[in-house]
Amino acid sequence: xxxxxxxxxxxxxxxxxxxxxxxxxxxxxxxxxxxxxxxxxxxxxxxxxxxxxxxxxxxxxxxxxxxxxxxxxxxxxxxxxxxxxxxxxxxxxxxxxxxxxxxxxxxxxxxxxxxxxxxxxxxxxxxxxxxxxxxxxxxxxxxxxxxxxxxxxxxxxxxxxxxxxxxxxxxxxxxxxxxxxxxxxxxxxxxxxxxxxxxxxxxxxxxxxxxxxxxxxxxxxxxxxxxxxxxxxxxxxxxxxxxxxxxxxxxxxxxxxxxxxxxxxxxxxxxxxxxxxxxxxxxxxxxxxxxxxxxxxxxxxxxxxxxxxxxxxxxxxxxxxxxxxxxxxxxxxxxxxxxxxxxxxxxxxxxxxxxxxxxxxxxxxxxxxxxxxxxxxxxxxxxxxxxxxxxxxxxxxxxxxxxxxxxxxxxxxxxxxxxxxxxxxxxxxxxxxxxxxxxxxxxxxxxxxxxxxxxxxxxxxxxxxxxxxxxxxxxxxxxxxxxxxxxxxxxxxxxxxxxxxxx
Numbered sequence: 001x002x003x004x005x006x007x008x009x010x011x012x013x014x015x016x017x018x019x020x021x022x023x024x025x026x027x028x029x030x031x032x033x034x035x036x037x038x039x040x041x042x043x044x045x046x047x048x049x050x051x052x053x054x055x056x057x058x059x060x061x062x063x064x065x066x067x068x069x070x071x072x073x074x075x076x077x078x079x080x081x082x083x084x085x086x087x088x089x090x091x092x093x094x095x096x097x098x099x100x101x102x103x104x105x106x107x108x109x110x111x112x113x114x115x116x117x118x119x120x121x122x123x124x125x126x127x128x129x130x131x132x133x134x135x136x137x138x139x140x141x142x143x144x145x146x147x148x149x150x151x152x153x154x155x156x157x158x159x160x161x162x163x164x165x166x167x168x169x170x171x172x173x174x175x176x177x178x179x180x181x182x183x184x185x186x187x188x189x190x191x192x193x194x195x196x197x198x199x200x201x202x203x204x205x206x207x208x209x210x211x212x213x214x215x216x217x218x219x220x221x222x223x224x225x226x227x228x229x230x231x232x233x234x235x236x237x238x239x240x241x242x243x244x245x246x247x248x249x250x251x252x253x254x255x256x257x258x259x260x261x262x263x264x265x266x267x268x269x270x271x272x273x274x275x276x277x278x279x280x281x282x283x284x285x286x287x288x289x290x291x292x293x294x295x296x297x298x299x300x301x302x303x304x305x306x307x308x309x310x311x312x313x314x315x316x317x318x319x320x321x322x323x324x325x326x327x328x329x330x331x332x333x334x335x336x337x338x339x340x341x342x343x344x345x346x347x348x349x350x351x352x353x354x355x356x357x358x359x360x361x362x363x364x365x366x367x368x369x370x371x372x373x374x375x376x377x378x379x380x381x382x383x384x385x386x387x388x389x390x391x392x393x394x395x396x397x398x399x400x401x402x403x404x405x406x407x408x409x410x411x412x413x414x415x416x417x418x419x420x421x422x423x424x425x426x427x428x429x430x431x432x433x434x435x436x437x438x439x440x441x442x443x444x445x446x447x448x449x450x451x452x453x454x455x456x457x458x459x460x461x462x463x464x465x466x467x468x469x470x471x472x473x474x475x476x477x478x479x480x481x482x483x484x485x486x487x488x489x490x491x492x493x494x495x496x497x498x499x500x501x502x503x
Contacts, residue, residue: 025387028380029401035369036408042253043415049252050313054423070196072100073269074173078165079183080108085320086183087121088220090152093181095224097189098196103152105183106169109138109159123148135167135280143172162265163281163288170272170280178275182266185212186220186318195269198310206271207296207309209263211247213426214240215318225318228426230435235328238443239321241436242451244416248313255311259362261297261342263309265289267317274300285345287338294346297358304354314424329454336374336458343367374455381449406444413440 075093079086086105093103107115118124124144131140138160145153157168166180177199179192195210217231231237247264254260265288275281278299281288293309300307322328343366349355350363384401387393417436421427427436 025383025393028376028383031376032380032401032405035373038365038369039249039408039412043249043412045256046249046252047415047419049256050248050419050423053313068099069200070099070193071177071199072102072175073098073192073196074169074175074178074272075101075103075192076166076169076173076178076180077103077105077183078108078162078169078180079105079110079114080159080162080165081110081112081114082183083110083113083117086114087117089181089183089185090118090122091222092186092220092224094149094151095189096187096192098192100175101151101192102174104169104172105152105154106165107154107156108161108165108168109157115154115156118154119144122146122152124152124154129153129172132171134171134276137164137168137171140168140171161283163283163285166288167280170275173272176272177269178272179269180265180267181317182319184215184320185266186215186225187267188225188316188318191267191316192269194314195267195312198308198312199269199271202308204306204308205310206274206300206307207263207268207293209251209260209268209311210317211313212243212264212266212317212319214243215320216323218318230427230432231323233323234439235325235447236321236323237435237439238447239328241413241417241440241443243321244420245413247311248416248419249412251311252313254362255309257357257361258308258310259357260309260311261294261358261362261366262290263293263311264317266319285338285341286334287342290338291342291345294342294349294363297355298346298349298352301349301352301354301356301359316426332451332454333458333461336455337462339366340371340459340462343371371459374452374459377452378456409444409448410441413443416440 075096077086077089077093082089090103090105105118107118123146125146126142127145129143129145131143133140138158141156141158143153143155153172155168155172157165160168169180170178177196179195181187191210195208198205198208214231214236216233216236217229218225219227219229230240251260251262268289270292274296275292278292278295282291282295285291296307296309322331343363349359350367352359355363384393384398388395388398414437417433417440421433421436427433
């Protein structure tokens with residue numbers, strides 16, 4: 001075995017690969033500096049924008065006299081095998097503090113009791129309602145309404161996937177704005193008002209997205225957030241920091257440039273006619289949420305329209321995240337493949353003469369750092385380890401590189417945590433803040449590297465054409481956040497109506 005290793009090391013040192021390896025080290029170092037510099041710039045743009053936003057809107061969201069002028073909104077809730085959470089989610093939406101809205105639940109051929117649970121909980125009956133198929137979908141079996149809950153309707157259809165279910169919901173909605181919410185999500189009472197506000201302030205807005213937070217560890221009573229908590233398990237805890245970093249820094253940084261390329265599929269509001277004009281959600285991608293936003297950019301710029309796609313940092317949507325490795329890995333592989341499909345199917349936006357910041361800045365950033373990033377990062381880590389073991393890189397250099405990589409990750413994670421506490425303060429207890437800090441540090445030792453490996457695998461699946469479709473991509477959920485609703489109903493909610501914490 002030693003003879004093979006010595007021969008391998010000799011080939012590396014003196015063979016044809018020596019110059020290539022030396023070049024690879026420099027490429028990886030330059031890439032490392034570039035990606036972290038880009039993230040730092042986004043970091044500071046986001047921090048400035050959030051502080052500015054909180055100064056302008058925290059004190060008074062909307063004068064009471066103007067609330068009645070908010071446009072009506074249709075909430076589309078696609079559901080497939082969601083019997084554990086769909087009823088609680090609808091109850092949460094019914095408590096939304098908004099003057100005029102409807103809830104359209106789309107049962108996408110569920111094989112469990114999702115349909116029956118909705119019928120029993122809300123007294124739904126089938127009605128002879130006209131269905132305008134402006135977007136093509138799988139067969140719609142019927143539309144259900146409720147006399148007890150007039151805001152709630154259900155569309156029962158054959159299974160076609162999440163995109164198909166949302167398109168069926170769009171066909172049924174009555175209002176010009178629609179909001180897509182996942183069936184395992186909980187909204188705060190003011191969330192819908194806050195995410196719709198950009199449409200009131202600027203007639204150019206065609207889409208608006210809010211923040212998604214981790215529901216694991218929280219307690220929900222009768223569809224309302226009763227207690228904000230942190231998960232007890234490590235994997236969901238790491239994702240708390242990951243979501244803070246992705247939303248408060250990643251998306252908040254792109255919004256002021258009108259270069260936001262993704263609004264989370266769990267919580268976003270759209271102008272219906274613009275979505276229908278581009279054909280609705282695509283069924284042939286696993287990243288339907290990002291694909292829709294990139295196509296909106298591409299088509300609106302092609303038509304030379306003046307538009308805005310914005311991100312609002314305080315409308316909070318709570319969602320349950322994977323708590324086991326298998327579900328988490330499947331989710332991240334799916335997300336990476338969705339990213340690849342969204343970028344390459346809309347490659348015409350990049351460096352387009354009408355592309356604006358979306359085509360000239362955000363699109364190349366996503367392609368270079370988010371799509372290619374996992375490949376370069378994994379290959380870089382492996383090559384540095386091999387070269388160090390082979391003696392081509394000194395241990396001191398390797399440790400300096402490792403410390404720099406981990407240190408930069410810690411800086412970004414801790415910055416996201418601190419900005420959350422200084423601005424929104426949903427995790428107000430000192431014990432929660434200490435735990436978040438510990439998690440922000442520890443996630444850099446294994447979790448982020450593991451996440452990069454999953455994304456690397458997802459990229460390879462796409463590159464080599466292994467594109468098995470995840471029509472829904474369900475994760476295993478324990479539903480603990482709504483299993484103790486009777487006990488939670490006796491608690492005093494930790495949140496004000498606007499979503500802020502009690503001091």
